[in-house]
Amino acid sequence: MILQDFLCFDDKGLCCRYGDFYLDPLQPVKTAVISHAHADHAIAGNNEVYCTEPTAAFMQLRYAKMAAKVFNMVPYRQSFSIKGVSITFISAGHMLGSAQVLMEYRGVKYLYTGDYKLQSDATCEPLEWVTADVLITESTFANPDILHPNPVEEIKKLADVKLNIMLGAYGMGKSQRLIRLITDHLPQKTILIHHRIMPLNGVYERFGYSPGKYQLYGRKLMKEQKEYVYIVPPFTFDSYSRATGVKRFFASGWKNLQVNNQDTLFISDHADWNDILETIKQVKPCEVWTLHGDGSRLKNYFNNTIVVKLLG
Structure with a gap:
């Protein structure tokens, strides 16, 4: 019973x-x-x-x-x-x-x-x-009314963006998934990681789940236009709401967390x-x-x- x-x-x-x-x-x-x-x-x-x-x-x-x-x-x-x-x-x-x-x-x-x-x-x-x-x-x-699209098709939206990208994501889980998706499907992009995400990546690697290819963010790097994708946690993303010279996306399953109606990245966990x-x-x-x-x-x-x- x-x-x-x-x-x-x-x-x-x-x-x-x-x-x-x-x-x-x-x-x-x-x-x-x-x-x-x-x-x-x-x-x-x-x-x-x-x-x-x-x-x-x-x-x-x-x-x-x-x-x-x-x-x-x-x-x-x-x-x-x-x-x-x-x-x-x-x-x-x-x-x-x-x-x-x-x-x-x-x-x-x-x-x-x-x-x-x-x-x-x-x-x-x-x-x-x-x-x-x-x-x-x-x-x-x-x-x-909520049906999440294929994450591979979503990440490919970044392919034609020639500006450097600031990509907001939760540091644990979502960020590692994004690194893997970009590594596998957008190899032309260079992935930069916020310093607070680095130790979390270390846990993934310790358990045999490498997120992919990435390097630690450096301020001088983002001054260059080399198709960088800089993955940052939400508090950093929000603090750079007026950043120039970059295209901003936030990866989420929530519509209200998207940057605008054109620059969406619906990737949900x-x-x-x-x-x-x-x-x-x-x-x-x-x-x-x-x-x-x-x-x-x-x-x-x-x-x-x-x-x-x-x-x-």
């Missing part, structure tokens, strides 16, 4: 009371199961953390000694137990080390996706399918509407619980043929 209170929100985040742990907590907790290392899912200060090894490496790089008191680093597909709840990490395809969290309790399987994507990405492990009775899916882009429908098809759940977005359109789409519950 599916337990409707197997997961619930409280002031610290998404809690599994049956196992006395939190999934990607919002505040420090005693026991945290972390799906991936992005800051909105992996905070500092937890007492004990369960995650993949790359996720631990990113957290230790970002938070140093404050990352967690104890790290339990578990490979994909290796089950462990927390107070009677059996847990297995399944690759989520979102970024290096990202995991879906498969939980089994009293014979029922609950799959928490964390953030995930179906698009190919040479800088991380691909998403892996498993079946479950309950799918707890992020619904960031659970809207039939999340599942879009069709991807979510495909995930439901592959996981074969009896119920779908949504969070991290508006799940109402999914509820209307299935019209009670599948139970859809909006967690938040």
